[in-house]
Amino acid sequence: ENVLDLALxxxxxxxxxxxxxxxxxxxxAIGEDNVSxxxxxxxxxxxxxxxxxxxxxxxxxxxxxxxxxxGAVGAAPNDTRIPSxxxxxxxxxxxxxxxxxxxxFRPSVLYPGATSPLANPGxxxxxxxxxxxxxxxxxNGGSMRTGTKYEVANETxxxxxxxxxxxxxxxxxxxxxxxxxxxxxxxKHNVLVHAGHLWNRIVNEVGEEFPDVTHDYLxxxxxxxxxxxxxxxxxxxxTDNMFGDIVTDLAxxxxxxxxxxxxxxxNINGTAPSMYExxxxxxxxxxxxxxxxxxxxxxxxxxxxxxxxxxxxxxRVNKAVWEDLAARDSTPRTTQEIGxxxxxxx
Amino acid sequence: ENVLDLALxxxxxxxxxxxxxxxxxxxxAIGEDNVSxxxxxxxxxxxxxxxxxxxxxxxxxxxxxxxxxxGAVGAAPNDTRIPSxxxxxxxxxxxxxxxxxxxxFRPSVLYPGATSPLANPGxxxxxxxxxxxxxxxxxNGGSMRTGTKYEVANETxxxxxxxxxxxxxxxxxxxxxxxxxxxxxxxKHNVLVHAGHLWNRIVNEVGEEFPDVTHDYLxxxxxxxxxxxxxxxxxxxxTDNMFGDIVTDLAxxxxxxxxxxxxxxxNINGTAPSMYExxxxxxxxxxxxxxxxxxxxxxxxxxxxxxxxxxxxxxRVNKAVWEDLAARDSTPRTTQEIGxxxxxxx
Ligand SMILES: CC(C)[C@H](C(=O)O)[C@@H](O)C(=O)O
Ligand SMILES: CC(C)[C@H](C(=O)O)[C@@H](O)C(=O)O
Numbered sequence: 001e002n003v004l005d006l007a008l009x010x011x012x013x014x015x016x017x018x019x020x021x022x023x024x025x026x027x028x029a030i031g032e033d034n035v036s037x038x039x040x041x042x043x044x045x046x047x048x049x050x051x052x053x054x055x056x057x058x059x060x061x062x063x064x065x066x067x068x069x070x071g072a073v074g075a076a077p078n079d080t081r082i083p084s085x086x087x088x089x090x091x092x093x094x095x096x097x098x099x100x101x102x103x104x105f106r107p108s109v110l111y112p113g114a115t116s117p118l119a120n121p122g123x124x125x126x127x128x129x130x131x132x133x134x135x136x137x138x139x140n141g142g143s144m145r146t147g148t149k150y151e152v153a154n155e156t157x158x159x160x161x162x163x164x165x166x167x168x169x170x171x172x173x174x175x176x177x178x179x180x181x182x183x184x185x186x187x188k189h190n191v192l193v194h195a196g197h198l199w200n201r202i203v204n205e206v207g208e209e210f211p212d213v214t215h216d217y218l219x220x221x222x223x224x225x226x227x228x229x230x231x232x233x234x235x236x237x238x239t240d241n242m243f244g245d246i247v248t249d250l251a252x253x254x255x256x257x258x259x260x261x262x263x264x265x266x267n268i269n270g271t272a273p274s275m276y277e278x279x280x281x282x283x284x285x286x287x288x289x290x291x292x293x294x295x296x297x298x299x300x301x302x303x304x305x306x307x308x309x310x311x312x313x314x315x316r317v318n319k320a321v322w323e324d325l326a327a328r329d330s331t332p333r334t335t336q337e338i339g340x341x342x343x344x345x346x
Numbered sequence: 347e348n349v350l351d352l353a354l355x356x357x358x359x360x361x362x363x364x365x366x367x368x369x370x371x372x373x374x375a376i377g378e379d380n381v382s383x384x385x386x387x388x389x390x391x392x393x394x395x396x397x398x399x400x401x402x403x404x405x406x407x408x409x410x411x412x413x414x415x416x417g418a419v420g421a422a423p424n425d426t427r428i429p430s431x432x433x434x435x436x437x438x439x440x441x442x443x444x445x446x447x448x449x450x451f452r453p454s455v456l457y458p459g460a461t462s463p464l465a466n467p468g469x470x471x472x473x474x475x476x477x478x479x480x481x482x483x484x485x486n487g488g489s490m491r492t493g494t495k496y497e498v499a500n501e502t503x504x505x506x507x508x509x510x511x512x513x514x515x516x517x518x519x520x521x522x523x524x525x526x527x528x529x530x531x532x533x534k535h536n537v538l539v540h541a542g543h544l545w546n547r548i549v550n551e552v553g554e555e556f557p558d559v560t561h562d563y564l565x566x567x568x569x570x571x572x573x574x575x576x577x578x579x580x581x582x583x584x585t586d587n588m589f590g591d592i593v594t595d596l597a598x599x600x601x602x603x604x605x606x607x608x609x610x611x612x613n614i615n616g617t618a619p620s621m622y623e624x625x626x627x628x629x630x631x632x633x634x635x636x637x638x639x640x641x642x643x644x645x646x647x648x649x650x651x652x653x654x655x656x657x658x659x660x661x662r663v664n665k666a667v668w669e670d671l672a673a674r675d676s677t678p679r680t681t682q683e684i685g686x687x688x689x690x691x692x
Contacts, residue, residue: 085536093537117574119465136503141540151507153544157482161497188591190431191439194487198499217423224596225604228463228574245534246592250570258571 004035004308007065007273009095012043012087013282014292014335015071021294021339022069022301025320028343029305029313038065042091043282044075044082053090059098063272067308068095069301070277076284089139092277096132099272101265102163103170104130104241105303106248106279108231113325114256118228124255126234129171130244132265134163135195137241159195159240164202168238170268172210175236182235183207183215186223186243199240223247227254252279259292260325262299264307276304290334295321298342313346320345350381350654353411353619355441358389358433359628360638360681361417367640367685368415368647371666374689375651375659384411388437389628390421390428399436405444409618413654414441415647416623422630435485438623442478445618447611448509449516450476450587451649452594452625454577459671460602464574470601472580475517476590478611480509481541483587505541505586510548514584516614518556521582528581529553529561532569532589545586569593573600598625605638606671608645610653622650636680641667644688659692666691 008023010016027035040062047053062068073091075082095101110116110124134157141155175183185203189196200217207215218226220243226233227250239247252261261279278296286292299321306314320342333341354369356362373381386408393399408414419437421428441447456462456470480503487501521529531549535542546563553561564572566589572579573596585593598607607625624642632638645667652660666688679687 085539085542088536089539117464117466119463136534137537139539141538143540143544145507146543147547149507149511151544153505153540155503155505155538155541157501157503159499159501161491161495165495188588190434191483191588191591192487192501193431193435193485194489194499195501196431197492198489198497201493221591221595224592225599228596228599229603242534242537245537245567246570246589249567250574250596253571253574257575 002034004030004310005066006035006037007062007068008037008039009042009068009070010039011071011073011091011282012045012075013072013284013287015043015073015282017288017290017335018278018292018294018297019069019071021335022297024339025298025317025343025346026069026301026305028346029317030310043073043087044079047087048081053087054094059094062095063099065273067273067304068275069304070095070275071297072278072280072282074282074284079284093137095275096265099275100267100269101132101275102166102268103266104132104244105264105266106130106244106251107262107303108248108251108255110255111260111322111325113328114260116254116256118231118254121254122230122232124231126231126237126251127174128237128239128244128248128251129167129174130248131163131167131240134159135241157192157195157240157242159198161198161202164199165206166268168202168206170266171236171238172206172213175213176210178235180235181213183213184234184237185215185217186220186237186239186247187217188220188243189217190219195240203238220247224250227251248279258296260295260299262296262303264300264303266307274307276300290336292335294335294339295325298339316346317342348380350376350656351412352381352383353408353414354383354385355388355414355416355437356385357417357419357437357628358391358421359418359630359633361389361419361628363634363636363681364624364638364640364643365415365417367681368643370685371644371663371689371692372415372647372651374692375663376656389419389433390425393433394427399433400440405440408441409445411619413619413650414621415650416441416621417643418624418626418628420628420630425630439483441621442611445621446613446615447478447621448512448614449612450478450590451610451612452476452590452597453608453649454594454597454601456601457606457668457671459674460606462600462602464577464600467600468576468578470577472577472583472597473520474583474585474590474594474597475513475520476594477509477513477586480505481587503538503541503586503588505544507544507548510545511552512614514548514552516612517582517584518552518559521559522556524581526581527559529559530580530583531561531563532566532583532585532593533563534566534589535563536565541586549584566593570596573597594625604642606641606645608642608649610646610649612653620653622646636682638681640681640685641671644685662692663688
């Protein structure tokens with residue numbers, strides 16, 4: 001029997017609340033009996049109790065599952081007990097790197113009913129392919145004369161043909177199945193000559209294998225302008241880890257906020273489970289208040305279903321979210337109420 | 347007699363058109379006799395004719411002036427005769443680095459009459475202090491196995507306490523003279539631990555010397571959200587070279603477009619001339635059509651006046667721009683007509 005075997009990492013802040021709703025909807029979509037879950041209690045509390053973020057044993061255990069549903073990790077910024085960024089690095093980023101999440105897949109759709117801060121957003125429907133295992137995120141930095149007025153602190157962005165090629169190929173393959181079939185590389189090759197040259201080369205090489213997919217290039221700074229004045233122009237955006245981090249938050253903002261932005265961290269060679277998570281963080285300020293919108297987590301579960309072989313169920317979840325959003329008015333609903341409504345519609 | 351001795355670098359594309367109007371307004375503000383100009387014909391044409399971008403001799407000649415009024419450099423993206431990024435690096439960036447432009451000063455104001463793409467922009471009035479001589483812009487990159495499928499391409503962001511401290515101090519000094527007296531550091535210290543730690547440390551240290559200035563911290567990705575949903579919250583933004591490049595284009599976009607965004611590349615220790623330039627590029631697609639808006643160049647001339655000891659004239663230019671913008675309707679005007687109108691009002 002085919003049971004979807006999930007690792008759950010609800011995490012901190014609003015993570016557990018939104019993950020519970022995502023799981024509820026996922027179960028409604030494929031049937032409770034077809035899902036098995038194992039919860040891993042990682043995050044601030046676990047660290048405070050044990051001093052551990054994510055041990056090798058736990059990592060190995062998680063590796064055994066088919067996929068990971070992730071909430072959010074991160075302590076409140078004013079919680080001085082927890083070193084800033086520690087949980088993000090030692091849990092979230094560690095999972096992305098250990099499980100070789102080559103593609104950070106982040107769709108941006110302006111759903112009906114969602115409110116964009118833009119006066120004339122137009123139709124927005126693009127996907128960002130953010131490289132997930134390289135760039136400035138590799139942790140290749142250091143400092144000397146630290147703490148003195150002679151300190152030098154370096155951070156090195158590492159880009160390999162291997163790593164770039166696989167996310168580029170994934171983006172082109174994906175674009176080929178879309179209507180507009182267009183890939184836009186965002187980089188800053190006029191300044192980052194070496195990395196930029198590598199990205200350009202691979203895009204041109206891989207692009208030749210996809211004659212029906214067009215592609216162009218934009219400097220990441222210029223992309224800021226187009227994302228606010230004409231976001232509808234984008235179909236598939238392809239970029240590195242750091243630029244992708246920045247661009248996907250802007251993309252989330254213009255499509256109605258981080259409360260709707262979903263993502264998949266995809267292992268594309270089957271060596272480890274992929275991980276699905278809302279783009280938003282743990283929002284400690286509203287944790288436990290049932291004020292968080294679980295839609296981003298639910299849409300992340302839809303990406304999970306799509307990627308893990310439940311395309312039909314994924315469609316139904318997307319449709320239910322679409323309808324729920326279109327019907328929203330200003331009446332406030334709790335996290336659970338939104339989850340219940342979407343689960344019922346699935 | 348005190349004559350303002352300017353180096354003019356009109357550059358490529360719309361650069362010469364907008365620089366002409368900026369100079370016209372500047373002369374109107376302090377009197378034609380009080381300005382002397384020397385034009386340096388750098389850019390695409392010069393490179394095509396001579397193979398030279400910016401020689402040491404020319405650099406030395408420019409160094410002798412009090413300040414530089416810069417238009418834009420950069421060839422058309424489809425002009426295959428000119429290596430992509432060459433002019434930007436060997437002219438614009440070379441000037442910034444050679445003349446130690448520690449602070450890239452970029453105000454963002456939503457002028458009356460300017461159209462923001464945001465539905466509810468609110469009052470926007472902040473200034474970005476972008477570090478100008480370090481970070482990913484230092485050119486410390488390289489690649490190995492170049493052109494093969496085993497290529498590795500690195501780019502290193504270099505940050506020094508010396509370089510960070512001077513832009514941090516400049517930002518706090520500036521904030522102290524503003525109403526809200528608030529500095530927001532943008533970085534990504536949860537990922538870029540070493541550089542982030544240095545920036546945080548220096549901000550905290552320098553911040554202690556300015557007890558009346560408050561300061562906080564935002565991840566650069568989160569800043570994308572606030573810049574589109576609540577840009578009015580910012581007073582003085584402080585950030586590194588690469589993040590500053592990205593953030594100032596978004597800031598320009600939300601305040602009505604790159605056609606209004608001005609900047610000063612400031613040498614703050616008096617060792618070389620500062621350089622004033624519109625944030626926009628050479629826009630080859632509209633070059634020579636008199637369609638470019640010279641306002642960004644004119645506002646850059648106002649920053650020049652302010653910084654070079656003509657505060658009163660700077661105020662008059664700003665006021666004239668303010669009034670011109672407020673009175674704009676949909677009637678198209680040429681580059682020259684806009685410059686004439688503002689010059690007449692000064
Ligand atoms: C929490 C942080 C490390 C993470 C990132 O920078 O990738 C987040 O911003 C994201 O976009 O998923
Ligand atoms: C042209 C380019 C090198 C430059 C930069 O990246 O600084 C530009 O984008 C800017 O913001 O002034």
